[in-house]
Amino acid sequence: MSRRTLPLRLTARFLPFADAASAGLPLGQLLRLSLFQVSVGMATVMLLGTLNRVMIVELSVPAMIVACMIALPVLSAPFRALLGFRSDTHRSAIGWKRIPFLWFGTLWQMGGLALMPFALLVLGGDTVHDVPFAGEVLAALAFLMTGLGLHMTQTAGLALAGDRADDETRPRVVALLYVMFLVGMAVSALIIGALLAEFSALRLIRVVQGTAVATVLINIVALWKQESVRPMSAAERAAPRPKFADAWADFAGGGDAGRLLAVVFIGTLAFNMQDVLLEPYGGEILGLSVSATTMLTALWATGALAGFVAAARWLKGGLSPYRMAARGILWGISGFSFVVFSAPMHSPGLFYVGATLIGLGGGLFAVATLTAAMTMPAAGRAGRGLALGAWGAAQASAAGLSIALGGTIRDGVNALATSGALGQALATPATGYSTVYHLEIALLFGTLIALGPLVKLSFLSPQPCPQHGKIGLADFPT
Numbered sequence: 297m298s299r300r301t302l303p304l305r306l307t308a309r310f311l312p313f314a315d316a317a318s319a320g321l322p323l324g325q326l327l328r329l330s331l332f333q334v335s336v337g338m339a340t341v342m343l344l345g346t347l348n349r350v351m352i353v354e355l356s357v358p359a360m361i362v363a364c365m366i367a368l369p370v371l372s373a374p375f376r377a378l379l380g381f382r383s384d385t386h387r388s389a390i391g392w393k394r395i396p397f398l399w400f401g402t403l404w405q406m407g408g409l410a411l412m413p414f415a416l417l418v419l420g421g422d423t424v425h426d427v428p429f430a431g432e433v434l435a436a437l438a439f440l441m442t443g444l445g446l447h448m449t450q451t452a453g454l455a456l457a458g459d460r461a462d463d464e465t466r467p468r469v470v471a472l473l474y475v476m477f478l479v480g481m482a483v484s485a486l487i488i489g490a491l492l493a494e495f496s497a498l499r500l501i502r503v504v505q506g507t508a509v510a511t512v513l514i515n516i517v518a519l520w521k522q523e524s525v526r527p528m529s530a531a532e533r534a535a536p537r538p539k540f541a542d543a544w545a546d547f548a549g550g551g552d553a554g555r556l557l558a559v560v561f562i563g564t565l566a567f568n569m570q571d572v573l574l575e576p577y578g579g580e581i582l583g584l585s586v587s588a589t590t591m592l593t594a595l596w597a598t599g600a601l602a603g604f605v606a607a608a609r610w611l612k613g614g615l616s617p618y619r620m621a622a623r624g625i626l627w628g629i630s631g632f633s634f635v636v637f638s639a640p641m642h643s644p645g646l647f648y649v650g651a652t653l654i655g656l657g658g659g660l661f662a663v664a665t666l667t668a669a670m671t672m673p674a675a676g677r678a679g680r681g682l683a684l685g686a687w688g689a690a691q692a693s694a695a696g697l698s699i700a701l702g703g704t705i706r707d708g709v710n711a712l713a714t715s716g717a718l719g720q721a722l723a724t725p726a727t728g729y730s731t732v733y734h735l736e737i738a739l740l741f742g743t744l745i746a747l748g749p750l751v752k753l754s755f756l757s758p759q760p761c762p763q764h765g766k767i768g769l770a771d772f773p774t
Contacts, residue, residue: 330457331514331515335514348366349586352576353579355416360706393459394453401444408445411437412439457473479601564691564698566698566739567661569702574635577635596651602656617668623664624656630653638650
């Protein structure tokens with residue numbers, strides 16, 4: 297072995313994801329491209345973590361309104377399939393397909409975050425105005441802009457990475473991108489929590505708008521010179537684009553796709569109803585500070601990352617994705633149980649453990665069902681991309697609906713509890729939260745029931761794991 301090749305072999309062996317590089321996508325460019333996932337993780341922390349806590353606790357906005365605001369960007373996620381299709385078939389004179397969508401997604405994301413703090417202050421009543429529903433309209437616009445930009449950026453970025461990677465390294469490339477998303481969530485949660493340790497309206501404006509500026513800078517570095525210029529002729533640009541109708545009919549009419557999508561919908565509904573309530577629960581019921589509750593997002597991301605590692609090991613060992621999804625559901629049931637018991641026992645430790653287990657179970661469930669969608673046999677013109685798009689539509693629709701339901705149920709039950717209609721023992725603010733958590737546990741048991749026939753089928757006709765057990769999280773929706 298020569299002295300020159302020894303450092304290269306050591307690097308490939310010990311550096312994480314060094315084997316994801318290829319001739320078409322060198323390691324340096326791959327790591328730089330993966331930065332767009334950091335910006336997406338940063339925006340996710342803002343939307344689903346810090347801002348919902350600030351609106352409910354510090355600005356005293358009703359949880360139902362907060363839940364509807366947060367649900368707006370999540371409900372726009374089903375359009376990711378359309379965005380991905382448009383970037384696949386985009387025609388430009390210089391031949392770019394993904395970069396325009398990455399850039400305009402970045403602008404939408406930055407614009408929504410720049411507007412966000414002012415909209416929240418108007419919504420919270422800190423400003424005097426005579427315009428009816430001004431706060432609600434501005435906040436909805438800000439959340440919708442941020443969500444649209446987030447989904448456009450992530451869809452185009454994942455597609456660009458898939459274009460540049462070869463068949464052998466593509467599963468590891470998209471795995472790296474998913475890990476970078478979780479790392480971005482965890483690190484930004486710690487930083488944002490530290491910056492908002494002493495909360496004030498001015499500090500909120502600075503932190504959120506600083507996030508907007510950081511989003512633009514990070515994404516510019518990520519997309520710089522990542523797509524080569526390939527001039528297109530006028531005839532190529534004028535050629536008709538393909539349609540989805542026939543492929544969708546093939547997909548909807550074959551196999552166990554319908555049951556899998558039902559499992560995804562119910563399971564996502566169960567795992568995500570707490571998204572708008574977990575941090576306010578820690579602040580209102582357990583008395584935790586803003587920085588302490590923001591740590592929950594980091595713990596959730598850590599649990600999800602642990603679920604991803606466990607999924608890779610179990611799939612490599614030949615475990616059925618459906619049985620792996622069942623394990624994720626059981627971890628989720630345990631996590632919600634810890635959260636429920638943290639209030640009567642006044643134990644922040646139980647609360648933190650529960651949040652971590654919810655992340656572990658939710659991440660494991662998402663990876664397992666996505667793997668099942670990737671390996672499910674397709675009929676006719678339906679391909680893997682369509683299956684993943686349908687999976688993302690079911691997952692995102694359930695996530696948006698669950699967030700809206702969580703806040704609404706919490707407000708309705710709390711109104712009954714505090715009025716004394718449910719009895720003196722339940723006349724506490726924790727009753728509404730606990731009701732939602734118990735409902736999520738019931739939905740998780742319902743997901744196990746829906747999953748049962750698929751687990752049975754996996755014994756009768758086992759499906760091979762993709763790429764010899766290596767998970768390829770192509771086009772992973774969040």
